[in-house]
Amino acid sequence: MFGMLSPILKNGLGKPATRLYPFEKREAFDKARGQLEIDIDKCIFCGMCQRKCPSTCLSVEKAACKWELNPYNCIICGVCVEACPTKCLSLNKVYRTPVYVKENQIKIGKPPVKKTATKENS
Ligand code: SF4
Ligand code: SF4
Numbered sequence: 001m002f003g004m005l006s007p008i009l010k011n012g013l014g015k016p017a018t019r020l021y022p023f024e025k026r027e028a029f030d031k032a033r034g035q036l037e038i039d040i041d042k043c044i045f046c047g048m049c050q051r052k053c054p055s056t057c058l059s060v061e062k063a064a065c066k067w068e069l070n071p072y073n074c075i076i077c078g079v080c081v082e083a084c085p086t087k088c089l090s091l092n093k094v095y096r097t098p099v100y101v102k103e104n105q106i107k108i109g110k111p112p113v114k115k116t117a118t119k120e121n122s
Contacts (some may be wrong), residue, residue, distance in 0.1 A: 031078045035094055036076070036081075039090075055073050068105070072102045076091060
């Protein structure tokens with residue numbers, strides 16, 4: 001009888017063994033990959049990310065300065081992040097929340113500034 005008292009008190013008065021999700025959320029691990037993000041101001045619309053993406057969820061239109069991601073097909077592999085020449089892509093640690101309607105993420109940027117040739121030693 002007394003042998004059972006200890007675990008009963010421990011279970012009744014102690015902290016719960018699990019988190020009270022969604023009120024109590026666990027912090028993401030250091031190298032956790034959540035969602036793909038773009039700093040559209042740095043994008044030069046080269047299309048490298050689109051060409052390298054293994055799940056074909058990226059589309060880039062250079063003429064319209066448009067970058068589009070289907071986040072629900074993205075497998076968070078990070079290939080586009082490594083391939084981007086201007087390092088404007090990154091994977092954050094925020095996990096996607098459930099939605100009723102799956103919409104693409106569209107970003108419109110500005111045309112990249114063309115470098116002009118400078119006269120040297122003239
Ligand atoms: S690889 Fe980078 S710079 Fe090129 S289109 Fe994709 S996001 Fe933009
Ligand atoms: S993280 Fe991988 S799957 Fe997602 S857009 Fe980039 S290359 Fe495609």
